């Protein structure tokens with residue numbers, strides 16, 4: 001019967017009727033089913049695009065979006081991270097702390113450590129890396145090229161183009177071992 005079918009169908013969520021906002025300044029909506037006693041509710045915001053809360057030059061990376069109906073505000077952070085050496089880093093307590101956790105800067109070998117810092121608000125992700133400043137190539141032993149880091153003095157060499165690999169002959173088979181005779185059938 002239709003009544004039974006209708007009830008089953010509504011039980012699965014196929015209610016009918018129009019959604020209406022509860023009040024002009026609320027985003028809560030209610031739908032009273034026209035076919036059964038069920039009442040459903042949901043929330044439908046009318047959300048704006050993201051906009052920066054303050055201009056970048058104000059050292060702020062918070063953006064926000066608002067709902068045009070209710071007063072809801074969402075915020076998040078949109079940093080622009082870049083790598084900095086210690087002596088180039090912008091000021092900031094968090095940054096000083098992060099650099100303090102790195103190896104001793106007075107040891108020249110550690111001068112190439114960099115931290116990831118936001119260019120605008122100076123937030124740091126605490127990511128670090130080593131980034132050398134290689135000088136120009138100078139000839140080294142055996143046709144290799146040597147590069148020296150202008151900051152920390154570390155050197156690296158490119159492989160020599162004349163470097164002959166010791167001849168590596170592919171291993172030769174020693175001939176066939178005694179052949180394994182496949183199992184013989186039990187007679188023809």
Ligand SMILES: [Zn+2]
Pocket residue numbers: 010014015016033034035036037038
């Ligand atoms: Zn219904």
Ligand SMILES: [Zn+2]
Pocket residue numbers: 026027044045046067068069070071072
């Ligand atoms: Zn809303």
Ligand SMILES: [Zn+2]
Pocket residue numbers: 060061078079080118119120121122123
């Ligand atoms: Zn930022």
Ligand SMILES: [Zn+2]
Pocket residue numbers: 111112131132133149150151152153154
């Ligand atoms: Zn270096």
